[in-house]
Every structure is written in C-alpha cells, then in structure tokens.
Amino acid sequence: MRKESSQPAEAVNPAGDSPKFRRRADARPDEVLDAALALFTQNGFAKTTVEQVAASAGLSKGAVYLYFPSKKALLEGLVRRAIVPTADQALSVIAGYRGDPRPVIRKFMTKAASAATGPSVFAVPKLVMREAVNAPEIAQMYRAQVLEKVIPALTALIAQGVEGGHIRQVNPELTVRSVIGPLMLHVMLAEVFAIQPDNGLELESLIDNHLGILFAGLEPEAEVKK
Amino acid sequence: MRKESSQPAEAVNPAGDSPKFRRRADARPDEVLDAALALFTQNGFAKTTVEQVAASAGLSKGAVYLYFPSKKALLEGLVRRAIVPTADQALSVIAGYRGDPRPVIRKFMTKAASAATGPSVFAVPKLVMREAVNAPEIAQMYRAQVLEKVIPALTALIAQGVEGGHIRQVNPELTVRSVIGPLMLHVMLAEVFAIQPDNGLELESLIDNHLGILFAGLEPEAEVKK
Amino acid sequence: MRKESSQPAEAVNPAGDSPKFRRRADARPDEVLDAALALFTQNGFAKTTVEQVAASAGLSKGAVYLYFPSKKALLEGLVRRAIVPTADQALSVIAGYRGDPRPVIRKFMTKAASAATGPSVFAVPKLVMREAVNAPEIAQMYRAQVLEKVIPALTALIAQGVEGGHIRQVNPELTVRSVIGPLMLHVMLAEVFAIQPDNGLELESLIDNHLGILFAGLEPEAEVKK
C-alpha cells in the first residue's frame, strides 16, 4: 500500500532492525520522499518546509540534503519515482492492441481506479498539476515521461478502433479527453473541494456510469438527434 | 503613466457616482484585481509578490493595502468577483428546465467554451484549484458559491431528464462528471502542460466530439456490448 | 575623516534632523557602506554577517537589501566608492609629466601617505587583496579601475625619466615595484601583524628613508660595487 521503491530497500537491511540509531542505508531516500509526498500533498510545496519533511522522515534538516540537493529535487524525485510504474502499467495494457478498444479502455480505467485506492497514486499527478507553474521543468518531465506516452497510446488505440469499424467515427485525440476527463474531475472534486456524490467516492460506480455512457456513445450505429 | 486596465473597468461602475474628477473612482480595486489575476495565473500565488501586483496596477505597494487588507484578500477578491456572473450565467440557462436535457447541456457547454476564449474565465477556477490547499477558506467559498450551485443544478437537470424518459437511466450525480470532465481535462492539458490536439485548442471541435459521444451514450434506447 | 560619499548626502536633508525615525534618504547607502567597511576590515568578509552590518548602520537586516542586492554587492560597492577618488588623485599628479620623475614620485608618495592617516584609504585595497580569491570579479574590477591605471602611469613616468637621462637606465616596469613596495610592506606589517618600527608607524619617516635610498639609487651617474 506504500511506495514502490525503486531501491530494494528491504533487502539491504534484512536483519532485525536495532532500535534508535541505525543507518537505514538506501531506504532513506525513499523514506524522505514518502514524507515529502504526504506533506506536499497536504500543505502544498511552498508551504512545506524542508525541516518538516526531515522531521516527518525522522531525520535532521541537514540529512535531507545528503540525499537531495535541493527542495525542488524532492519534488522531482517524487515525480521520477512515480513515473516509471505509472507509464509502464498504462502502456502494458494498451500496447499494440487491435480490435474494439472498449474492453481495453475498461481495463485501463479499472486499473487506474483500483490503484487510486491508496492516496499515493493520484497524489503525484495532482501535485504536478498544482506546482507546474512554479516548477516548469518538472511539468515538462511529467509531460515527456507520462503524458506523451499515455495520451498517444490511447489515441492510437481509439484510432485503430475507428478504422476497424469497432466504434463510431470520432476524433481520437479529442475522444481521449472524453475517456479520461470524467475520472479526473471526479477525483479532483473529491480531493480538492471535498465534493463527493451522496454515497461516497465510489470509483467503481463512477467508472460504471461513465463507461456505460461512453461506450454506448461510441457504438458504431448510434445516431442521435441533437 | 498609469496602466490602462485590460478590462473595461468603467463599464462596471456605470452610474455617475464620482463627484468631479475622482481618479477612475472605484475602478482602482478592480485594476488591482486585474493585475493580481494576471500575475497569479502566470506565476502562481506564492511566487507573486504584492509589489509586483502593485507595480502592474500602477500603484505603490502600500496602496494595495488600502483596498485589500492582505495578500490573501486579493485571491479572495478575485474569486468573489468571478463568482456572481459565473454562477448566475450557468443557473439562468439551467433553471427549472423540463424536458430533454441535452439541448440545455449543449447551450451550457457552448457558453462556457465561448467565454473561455479570453483567458480570464477559466483563470479563476484554475487558480482556485491550484491554491485550494493553501487557502482552504477560499476553496470553501468557491465550493459554496459556485460548485454547490452549479453541480446540483446540472444534477437536477439530468435527473429530470431521466425521469422524463428523455435519456437513459443513469446516475445523475455521476453523469455530471461525464458532462464537464472532458472539457476540464482539455483545458488543463492545454494550459498546464501545453498539450493540444494537432490542430490547436479548438474548443468547438472538442465540444462537438464530446457531446456527439455523450448524447449518443445518453440515448434512451442505446444498449451496448461490453 | 569619513567617507567621501559619491552622493551629495548632506544636501538632500539640509533642515535640522529630527530625532529618531527620519528617512535619511540617499545617505543610507553610504552609511551602510561605512558600517560594512569597518566590519569587513575588522573581521573579514566571511565572518561578518549582514545583520552585523545592518545593526552597525542602525538598520534592520532587511533594510540593507533595499540598497544592496547581496552581501557581495556590499564589497563591490565599497570598492566602487573608493575607486574613483583614488585613481583620479593618483593620475592627476602623474599625468603627462616630463622631466625628472623623482619630485613627482615624492609628491605621489606623500599624497598616498597623508591620505593613509585615516583608516579608510588603505582599508579598501587591503580588503580587496584579502578577498580577491573569494570574489574574483571584484579583484578584476579593482585591477581594471585602479591598478591598470596607476601602474602604467608610473611606468610611463619612469620610462620618460630614463629616456630624458634624468635617472639611471632601469627597467621602468620593475622599478615601479621598487617605488611602491616598501610603503605597502610597511603598512601591511603594521596592520596585519602589528609590527611597527620602534617609534611608531611614521609614514613620513618611512617615506623619507625609502625615497632617500631610492632616489640615490636612481642617480644617473651612480655606479656601485656589488
């Protein structure tokens, strides 16, 4: 339920941990990032002090700088850590699929939603959106590493669906917004404004309702009055 | 030497309430807000200094405090100023409508999109989203004054559409996300990450494509394979 | 005995100064520099904090930054303020003189020595020497603005003396070291190591003794056993 550390943190220190003052070796950077993620998410980047991060990770302020050269590097590290699994997961589902895109889209959405149970999965994207203005390099990194992989893949998925006649003639690029947008808004409303549907933030229901409409709307023969 | 406000500030205050030559009268606060909006949007709240706002509005730093008691009050003022027209516009379209909700939804979306040509319409909501964490009172205000008016209204619109048999049996609350989400994502991608479809940020195309799918998906008889 | 401010500080505020809280207008930067000079001289640049400078100038720490953008800018300002009078004074004595250089050298040395009564005249050059390593831009500035004016001028003075047969055939460039070096060493020993001749730091005696030897050594007919 916690980080998927890029370092094999546990393997390094397999023996029973001694109480207070142990060199947690390579686990430390990840612990710092965990603390940073929690605080950045809760209070925003600007309002979080390095000292808070350090304290929350059980270190002194100076120690943070042993692992990250600057406060901004924490943000960058956070994004970098989240990037690989995210993008890979997404792409592994979509990769080179041919046929009706709807089952794949459902799988994709379900995966995203189930991952979203823990707070950490959407935390980074949200952080990136919020801080993009103040840290354009990081926004750029996220764009290059995540968005420009996931969006084109989805676009291609839809495009081939159109070409294969599995779904209606739609603009694939724009349709990607129709696929993801509702989920994003749902999460945003909930986490930014604490606005939830009456019976809670049930991602499953949201996805069911959303895909019900979306998939019907993509039916080839569907024709509508305006 | 004074900056000409980009908003027709005079129009806001059309009544002849200035004695003889009061300098742009009560337009001043509005000019300050204009400056603040531009800077907050561009650089974020935290990275914008009061002095920058003052300079950009053609005032001295101290003068800003004649109109606004604190920096945060600028944000609040910005939101407050944007709230009334936004909510009213939205509600005036939706208010107590009975029948197929789709034409109304189209009108609503078109209105939003056409207003969005200028940067200032989505600027405030985006600002609020970004700064909600740091200024919960303001998020709360926005929620109370805008979201909790617009969302329930849309929900009701959809609900009565379902009840009247004009659209399929969907969850109205969740369907609101399906209506608005794609537009929001479209704008966010464009403005935060500079990701646009190949032929530019055409809101019209987006809305056409989006509503094409959405409305088809809402057709009462539409039934889909999964 | 104090600063030769480049700003007409007194002229700005001619009326009788009111007690505590007066805007000292353009005098402030100079006051800050005075404080900085004293502290940098006494404790070195690195060991002096901006807060000390501020306190010594009767300001808050933040106020220093109203006048100087950084701590290093204080050093730069110090040097810049000292540069113009120094170089000009020196050059005005030497400028385009023709004939026996010795009287001019005496005048030059006397001027330097008499100026050296106050602490501030040699303070800046000493500061520059000490901090040259840490602030190469400043060393460069001093070099360009002072040294590369004064040294070539003295070199030319000596060169024409040699050509005119007023002094012996010496290497003018190297002879400049023979002219200035003893004075510099004298001051350095006194101020860095508190080493003074038995009867105090009498610059006059030093110059008399030094020029006595130097001028004799420059006599055209002088010929020596080794």
Place this chain on the structure above:
Amino acid sequence: MRKESSQPAEAVNPAGDSPKFRRRADARPDEVLDAALALFTQNGFAKTTVEQVAASAGLSKGAVYLYFPSKKALLEGLVRRAIVPTADQALSVIAGYRGDPRPVIRKFMTKAASAATGPSVFAVPKLVMREAVNAPEIAQMYRAQVLEKVIPALTALIAQGVEGGHIRQVNPELTVRSVIGPLMLHVMLAEVFAIQPDNGLELESLIDNHLGILFAGLEPEAEVKK
C-alpha cells in the same frame, strides 16, 4: 587509489621507524597538509571544506579529524610546518655577519626568489596574510616564529653595515621595508591580480633591477638632489 603527495613526504621522516608495512606511516598528516595548502591557496580558507581537503588527500572526512582536531588546526599545522625551515634558512645566511651587508642581502633575496619557483614557499605567508584577521592566533604565531626573527636579523645586518661605514646612514628598521617590499609587491601583483611585467614573472630580473637601485642608493658617498 591513494594520492601521491606532491611533496617528498618520506624524506621528512627518513628514520626507519615504521614496523613492517604501516601505510605510509606518519606521512598521512603531511599529505593532508599538502592538500589543505593547495586548496586554501586556491580557494581561501573559508571557501574550502574539510571534505574537499579529505578527498584531495585521499581520505575520508572523518579521518582528517584523526590527525587534526579542527579545520583551523590545518591552517596552524600548515604554518607550523613552514616556519622552521623558512626562518632557519633565512637566519643561517644572516647570522652574525659583519661587513658590507649588500652581498648577504643579495644572497638572501636570491634564496627567497629561487625557492619561490615552486608555489609552496610563498603560499604560506600569503595565506597567513589573508587569514590573519580570522585567525589571530595564527598570525601571532607567524609573527613570533618568523617575522620577529627575520626582521630583527635583517635590521641588525643593516645596522652594523651602517656602523661599519659600508652603507649610507639610513634607518635600519625602515630600510628593511625597502629591501623586501619590492619583492613582496611583485609577487602579490602577480598572484593576486595576475599583473606581470611584459616579459613574465621573472624574479631574477626583478631582483637585479631592484638590488641595482637599492645598492646604489645605499652607497656611502651617494648624495642626491631632491
């Protein structure tokens, strides 16, 4: 993997006092000092970190503290190491000489200059001058161990030369400045400001030119117009 010291560290400790294979034995402190000298000279004391010194000496940061109790102790050690040979060399030349001081002065200057080919000889004095303010104890040490031996010795040398009628009636204490000052200035200009005569930093030429003038100026019969 260990750095080869640029100084013949072994030569310092020629006696066979190492058991079998003690790693470079007591050379370690010397290597640390070598590294410190290089870095202090290049970047100044304050801007050099202990870690840099350690790295440059091929040790860990902690190991430096096995040999020197503090950073300042490095400076002290540097000075202490340089003191004995310097002072002794100087004094051995001058000690109790009777007669015309000029040949001795030439020998003294030549020795200093030839030693100055390597950077290390003047490095310590220059370091001391620069850091004297921040480390008064060290300045005091240098003064007591070097300056107060060398200067009085030179003074005595000149004094007996005057008494013996070998040179003109000059103030011996002040004349010491005339002897050493030019060399010091020459080196300072070159190393602090990179100002050299047209044909390079030829100490030989400088000394020839300088002593030519000086010795002529000290001639007993020399009498000059002012």
Place this chain on the structure above:
DNA sequence: GATGAATGAGCCTTCATTCAT
C-alpha cells in the same frame, strides 16, 4: 585506524505588512 551518515547551528535572502510622512 577509518568511514561516512547524521547533526545542528548559523547565515543569506525574501517578502508580507506597517507606518511616518
């Protein structure tokens, strides 16, 4: 002896806010 992770004090710099004029 040797390592290097960790500490903690300290300094430069920024900026919202105040207030004498």
Place this chain on the structure above:
DNA sequence: TATGAATGAAGGCTCATTCAT
C-alpha cells in the same frame, strides 16, 4: 489618498564536527 522605507519572521542551504560501526 498615497508613498516607499523599514521591519522581522521565516526558510533554504552549508558545513564543521561527532559517532556508531
């Protein structure tokens, strides 16, 4: 009203020094 000099609190970052291993 309006100014802008001045304040003071706070935060990012560095680095000499310590200490468990």
